[in-house]
Each structure stands twice: as C-alpha cells, then as structure tokens.
C-alpha cells in the first residue's frame with residue numbers, strides 16, 4: 001500500500017465479493033419489493049446471516065464466530081477501511097461527510113425547524129456509525145435502563161442484568177502529554193470512590209473495545225467551565241465511567257465531566273470494525289465478511305404456528321458508492337437465522353421492502369403485505385441540538401491549530417505527540433472536552449436572579465446535555481465579526497437529550513435503492529422547544545459566569561445576535577462585547593433562533609421500538625421479530641426511546657448480550 005492510499009482511503013483486506021458469498025441470479029426485478037423470483041435451490045447456506053457490519057453487527061459477527069460450528073455471513077454496504085485518517089479519533093468524523101464512508105441523506109422538511117431539511121448521517125463502512133463518529137464514549141444512567149426494564153417488564157434490560165457486558169470495554173485513565181494545560185477539579189466523593197473501584201477492577205476478561213478518560217485538559221477553560229457548572233449545581237464527577245463500578249445506582253443523571261474517548265493505548269480510534277473484526281477474527285474459516293453490497297430484501301417462507309420464517313437474503317453488488325442501476329443481477333444466501341443490524345433507518349427499510357410494516361404504507365407503494373406491523377419505521381427519535389458560539393482570544397480556541405502562523409507548529413507538535421506517544425489533540429473527541437447533564441425540571445434561580453440547577457435527585461435521568469467545544473460546532477465555519485481581529489471561536493452545543501417528538505422513516509417507493517424518507521419531527525412538540533430554550537439560557541449563564549471570573553469571552557452567535565454582523569436583533573446591548581443576562585433575551589427570540597439554528601447530532605433510535613409488553617414488534621429478551629421465525633433485530637432501532645446519553649455504549653452492550661444469549 002502506498003503512503004497516499006494509506007492516508008487517504010484504501011480498503012483493507014478481509015472482505016469478499018458478492019459472488020464469493022452468495023448464488024448469482026440473473027434478471028432480479030428492479031422493483032424487487034413488488035415481486036421477487038423464487039430462491040435458487042442450490043444456494044450457499046449459513047448458520048447465521050448478519051445484515052450490516054456496523055456497531056452491533058461487528059460485535060455479533062465476532063462473538064458468534066467464536067464457535068467453530070457456526071458458519072457466519074456478514075453483509076455490509078461499505079468497505080472495510082483501515083487507513084491513517086480512520087485511526088485518528090479527532091479526524092475520523094471527517095469521513096462522515098464523504099459518501100464513500102457514510103450515508104448522507106436529508107430529512108423531509110421539518111416544520112419545527114422552520115421548514116428546513118437537515119442532513120442526516122450514518123456509517124457505511126465496516127464498523128458502521130461507530131467508525132465515523134465523534135468517538136465520545138459515555139455510559140448512560142442506570143436509572144434509565146431500569147425504567148426501560150420496568151416498562152417492558154423485561155428484567156434482562158435492567159442495569160444489573162447488563163452490568164457484565166457494560167463493563168466489558170477496557171477503561172483507562174491517563175494524563176495527556178500536554179504539560180501546559182490545567183488539571184480538572186479535585187475529585188468529589190463520588191469520583192474518588194469510583195476511581196478506587198476501577199483500580200480494583202474485576203478479573204473478568206475485558207475488551208476488545210477500549211475507552212480512555214483524559215485527566216488533563218488541552219484548553220484551560222475546560223477546568224474553569226467545570227468549576228462554574230459545579231457552583232451552579234451541576235456537580236463534577238471525575239470519571240463518569242466509574243460509578244458503574246462502585247455504586248449500584250450507576251452513573252448519575254445530573255453531572256459534568258471531562259468527556260471520554262474510545263481509543264486504544266496507542267491512540268488508535270476504537271470502533272466496532274477495528275475492535276471486533278480484526279484481521280485475526282476475519283481469518284476464521286467460519287466467518288465471511290462481504291462488503292460493498294446492498295441488501296435488497298429478505299426471503300420469507302412459511303414458519304411454525306402460522307408465523308413467517310426467514311429463509312435467506314437477497315443482495316446486489318455495488319460497483320461504487322452508488323447502487324449499480326444498470327445491473328439486474330442479484331445474489332442470494334440462505335439461512336434460517338437472520339440478524340438485522342442495519343441501523344435506525346435501514347433496518348426498518350429492509351423490513352418494509354420485504355413486506356413487513358404498516359399495511360396502509362405498504363399498499364400505497366404496491367408492496368405485497370406479508371406481515372402487518374404498524375410499529376416498523378414509526379417512532380423515530382433523535383437528539384436535536386442548538387449550537388452557540390463565542391469569541392475568545394485565539395490561543396484559547398482550536399482555531400489556533402488550523403489557521404494562521406501557529407497552525408503548522410501545532411500540527412507538527414500534535415502529529416509528534418500522536419505518532420510517537422499515541423497522545424495529544426489527535427486523540428480527542430472532536431474538540432469537545434467536557435459535557436454536563438441536567439434535568440430542566442431542576443432549573444431555578446438564586447436570590448440574585450441568576451440561573452442555577454437545584455438538583456433534588458442526582459440520579460434522575462437528564463433531559464439536557466451541554467457539550468463544551470473548543471472550536472466551531474458549525475461545519476460551515478462562519479467568519480463571525482471579530483475573527484478578523486485575531487480572535488478565535490469556542491462553542492456550546494445544547495442538546496435535547498429526551499425529546500417528546502417522534503417521527504418516522506419510510507420508503508419513497510418500491511425500489512429498495514431509493515433514499516428513504518426520514519422525518520424525525522424535530523421540535524414538533526411545543527414542550528421540546530420550551531425545554532431547549534431553557535437549557536440555552538443555562539448554557540449562556542455558564543459562559544457568562546466564565547466571563548465574570550475574568551476569562552475573556554463574548555457572544556458571537558447566540559439567540560438575538562447575528563454573529564456575522566455582531567448586531568443584536570432585539571432591544572439589547574449596543575456594545576459589541578456585551579454579554580446580556582440570559583433572562584434579558586425575550587422568549588420569542590430564543591424560540592425563533594432555535595428553530596432557525598437547531599440541528600441533529602445523529603443519535604437516531606427507536607424505529608423498531610420496544611415500547612411496552614403489548615405494543616412491541618420485538619421480543620425484549622430474544623430480540624426476535626414477532627411473527628417471523630429466525631429473524632432478530634439488534635441495533636439502535638430497538639431502544640424504547642432515544643437514550644439520554646451517547647448511544648454507542650448501550651448498542652455494544654445489547655449486541656454483546658444477544659451474542660451471549662444465542663450462544664447459551
């Protein structure tokens with residue numbers, strides 16, 4: 001492999017072509033969802049076929065193939081990639097904007113966002129979305145898992161039942177090589193206890209996934225922000241990971257902490273593909289990974305007691321990033337056990353195209369209905385977020401690393417830190433250094449009228465996350481007024497972690513190659529908008545307090561201020577650097593600004609949601625689709641609702657648990 005291809009995107013070995021994985025069938029109908037030919041009699045047969053080598057699919061493929069009696073086929077849309085960019089935690093997210101590596105789709109016009117259609121991303125390559133994501137690894141509150149377990153009457157979803165798989169990732173705590181940065185605040189009692197719990201970690205095997213908790217910040221404001229959050233009532237925990245090790249209640253709901261990343265000790269980004277589908281795993285004779293294929297539909301036959309039964313899978317070869325429109329050939333592989341891991345959009349889409357879904361929808365597309373399941377594709381939930389930007393001296397912003405005379409120096413220094421020591425900025429979580437979770441019900445005021453968080457129960461599930469960035473959060477990198485004077489940019493992303501709104505994903509036509517219609521119904525619920533506005537006030541208050549400590553910071557783009565001109569659009573301050581009290585900004589200004597600026601952060605879930613024992617398409621314990629023998633679903637689509645946390649940790653846990661269950 002040349003240096004160029006290694007850096008910029010050559011595929012790596014360990015993947016076979018469609019012709020090696022299935023039986024070729026000519027003249028497969030283009031509108032295959034309306035009519036499919038019978039399965040070929042002599043098709044290659046597998047014990048399990050896993051659809052999608054993404055976050056959950058990679059785990060399942062690796063674990064199930066540990067048993068040599070299992071013959072496993074994994075089909076994935078994109079290639080297996082292991083080049084330098086994919087290994088850098090800071091830069092792998094750049095790949096999410098490249099159609100070779102990611103599905104780049106747009107939502108239907110969103111009324112809640114002023115009619116805008118916004119970009120939706122998900123991973124195509126082996127490792128799926130975990131391979132192109134921001135590498136942030138958080139364990140959500142146990143209270144949330146326990147509430148789900150109760151709602152579903154499924155003890156296997158409780159935190160204690162999942163404990164052994166939640167603790168599988170190898171967790172490291174360390175110091176960055178950056179000597180100039182400040183240390184985080186001293187441990188609180190919770191954190192100290194937790195850190196102790198980690199050191200005496202159990203003797204159970206851990207990995208292959210690895211996570212890392214940095215103990216030193218790359219930007220001095222991170223420690224200052226954590227301090228301000230703490231004094232506003234959002235307590236700092238030293239290692240959000242570790243309470244799971246030491247407390248039966250698990251990671252808490254209201255907390256702030258330094259964000260943890262998923263990378264190995266040499267700095268290599270850990271994603272499901274490179275952690276679970278290593279060269280060694282792929283050399284197992286009983287595991288076949290077939291990449292660059294589009295799965296078109298399931299082959300269904302008669303099952304037991306009036307059920308349908310999974311019999312196999314139809315797929316086509318992709319010549320490039322796009323499906324080949326000119327070929328009518330398809331491939332077929334047979335199995336009585338199919339596990340759907342295609343993610344929140346493509347799992348329900350495959351079911352729709354196989355005739356499983358809401359009757360009225362399938363009929364409207366002339367897709368023959370095999371099984372009426374109204375929940376398929378319904379209930380799409382996602383975190384919606386508002387970016388706020390502020391101006392700071394250039395040396396306090398990540399901008400110093402990408403612009404101006406200092407950039408080359410920083411680049412060389414960080415490249416040295418990374419390639420020599422596996423440390424430094426290149427291992428960070430996309431310039432996000434810290435985050436805070438709280439519940440809007442706890443937001444109040446102190447005697448002076450300042451906003452604080454009066455947290456009655458730290459274990460209550462948060463409905464808001466604030467993510468503090470040392471750089472732009474807007475990938476159009478606007479040239480805000482003030483930047484010409486040598487200032488830099490930092491940001492806060494205000495995330496609605498528990499939206500009420502739920503939308504859908506559905507096919508645009510009976511052609512499985514067509515882009516799905518994605519409608520997350522962002523901010524369609526009035527309460528969602530109100531809570532996001534309140535949380536935006538809290539975020540502004542944090543940064544305003546930072547300014548009051550003497551830190552140089554002023555608003556760039558916040559509600560009521562046009563970042564490009566520096567003008568206020570309400571009867572606000574006239575001074576360019578003024579930082580109004582958040583309560584001075586009128587509520588309608590917040591609401592219209594949020595509708596105009598809110599964006600997704602690609603945490604979609606729940607399009608096959610387990611909702612209650614009587615209203616669920618999936619068995620909570622076995623993850624089998626009701627009414628179809630031999631068909632399981634295991635990916636982000638099955639969460640009862642979008643979790644308050646970053647979802648990948650729980651997707652791993654579900655996949656690990658299913659693999660164990662299937663191996664019993």
Ligand SMILES: Cc1cc2nc3c(=O)[nH]c(=O)nc-3n(C[C@H](O)[C@H](O)[C@H](O)COP(=O)(O)OP(=O)(O)OC[C@H]3O[C@@H](n4cnc5c(N)ncnc54)[C@H](O)[C@@H]3O)c2cc1C
Nearest residue numbers: 052054055056077128129133134136295343635636646648
């Ligand atoms: C840009 C971005 C940033 C994110 N940042 C974070 C973060 O920092 N932390 C965090 O916890 N979460 C993050 N997330 C969310 C998290 O990565 C996802 O929720 C999670 O990885 C989804 O896992 P999954 O198994 O459901 O699906 P995926 O990992 O998306 O896997 C689906 C797989 O199915 C394959 N597939 C789909 N359709 C077909 C088809 N027709 N034929 C064949 N194969 C198909 C795809 O190629 C893919 O490999 C981010 C997501 C994105 C997109």
